[in-house]
Every structure is written in structure tokens, then in C-alpha cells.
Amino acid sequence: MPKKRNEIDKQYLWKIEDIYASDDAWEADFKRLAEMMPSLPALKDGFADSADNLFGALKKIEEAQALGEKLFVYAKMKRDEDNANSRYQAMTDRAMSQHVQLSCMLSFVSPELLKQSPEVLRGFLAGHDGLKKEYAYMIEDLIRSKPHVLGESEERLLSMSADFAGGAQQIFTMLNNADMKFGSIDDDGAEKELSHASYIGFMQSDSRQTRRNAY
Numbered sequence: 001m002p003k004k005r006n007e008i009d010k011q012y013l014w015k016i017e018d019i020y021a022s023d024d025a026w027e028a029d030f031k032r033l034a035e036m037m038p039s040l041p042a043l044k045d046g047f048a049d050s051a052d053n054l055f056g057a058l059k060k061i062e063e064a065q066a067l068g069e070k071l072f073v074y075a076k077m078k079r080d081e082d083n084a085n086s087r088y089q090a091m092t093d094r095a096m097s098q099h100v101q102l103s104c105m106l107s108f109v110s111p112e113l114l115k116q117s118p119e120v121l122r123g124f125l126a127g128h129d130g131l132k133k134e135y136a137y138m139i140e141d142l143i144r145s146k147p148h149v150l151g152e153s154e155e156r157l158l159s160m161s162a163d164f165a166g167g168a169q170q171i172f173t174m175l176n177n178a179d180m181k182f183g184s185i186d187d188d189g190a191e192k193e194l195s196h197a198s199y200i201g202f203m204q205s206d207s208r209q210t211r212r213n214a215y
Contacts, residue, residue, distance in 0.1 A: 051128035
């Protein structure tokens with residue numbers, strides 16, 4: 001039967017401390033990103049007026065986005081270790097809310113870039129080694145998808161919807177993985193707990209009755 005997490009050898013577990021050594025380190029970066037975010041909307045001024053402006057702005061945006069992703073991945077993976085752990089439920093919710101705020105603040109990026117013609121943007125790439133090396137794919141992909149990019153206000157609305165749009169999935173995850181209990185079954189005379197983790201093992205049992213009981 002599957003073991004509980006605290007019964008498994010550490011070599012088989014996620015090494016999440018490679019992302020953050022402690023929750024305190026996570027909190028420090030959460031605060032750092034919160035302090036970075038108010039300055040991001042100002043990047044819109046002159047954003048795509050020159051290759052240098054564009055490269056400098058994209059570097060700052062990339063730093064904020066990478067930090068936000070790191071915060072969310074740590075919190076989400078810690079929550080996934082035990083979906084009933086309220087501490088990491090809360091940290092995941094905080095990281096997601098911060099991600100939505102960040103997305104709203106950066107909703108100007110694609111519309112502002114696409115105010116420039118493809119020829120101008122490709123000229124920026126050709127004349128700036130940093131842009132060409134780090135952001136050529138992103139810019140070319142944006143040019144390709146231009147017919148499907150909304151205006152800034154619409155992009156902002158889409159970003160704002162992310163928090164509640166995932167609500168149903170989050171509710172199901174908590175219900176299915178933390179709140180719902182499936183009881184135990186008779187496995188050849190022994191009562192054993194039925195769970196998502198143990199179900200496959202029961203269904204591969206040599207005993208037809210055990211498979212029937214689990215199903």
C-alpha cells in the first residue's frame with residue numbers, strides 16, 4: 001500500500017528547498033516583488049520608442065515575471081504535498097493574487113509593442129544584440145499573433161478575470177484531494193484505506209473481489 005509522505009525516503013521527494021530554503025525566504029521575495037510592482041506601469045512611457053528603451057523595459061518586466069512564477073511554483077508545490085495544509089493554501093492564494101495584479105499592470109506590453117509596425121520591430125532586433133539574442137522569438141511570435149491580440153483595456157480585463165476564473169478548479173481540487181474521504185475496503189480480509197493513491201494498487205490486485213470492492 002502507498003506510504004504517507006513522512007514515511008518516504010527523502011531521496012524520492014521533491015527538493016523544493018532548491019527553490020526557497022525556507023518559507024521566510026519566500027516571504028522576503030514576496031515583499032520584494034510587491035515593492036517592485038508599483039514602478040512597472042511607468043515603463044509604458046516610451047516603451048517601444050527605441051531598441052534601448054524596449055530592451056531595458058523587457059529586462060525589468062522579465063525579472064518581475066520570473067520572480068512571480070518562482071513564488072507561485074514554490075507555494076503551489078508545497079500545497080500539493082498536502083492539500084489540507086492551510087498554510088500553503090493561503091500562500092498559493094497570495095501568490096496567485098499577486099500574479100493577477102502583475103498581469104494587470106503589464107497588460108500594456110503587447111498592445112504597445114504592436115503599435116509599432118513589424119518592420120520597425122524587426123529593425124530594433126537587427127540593430128540591438130541584446131534584443132535579438134533574448135527577445136527575438138517573443139517579438140516575432142507577437143507579430144505573428146497580432147490579429148488575435150486585444151487592446152490594452154481588454155487585455156487588462158482578461159488578466160483581472162484569472163483569479164476568479166480558476167475558482168471552480170481550486171474548489172474541486174480541495175474537495176477531491178483534501179476534504180473528500182473514501183473510507184476503507186475489504187482487501188482479502190484486511191480493512192485498508194481507499195484513496196486516490198491506493199486505488200490503482202487495488203485495481204491491479206490478483207483478487208477479483210478486492211478489485212470489485214475498490215471500484
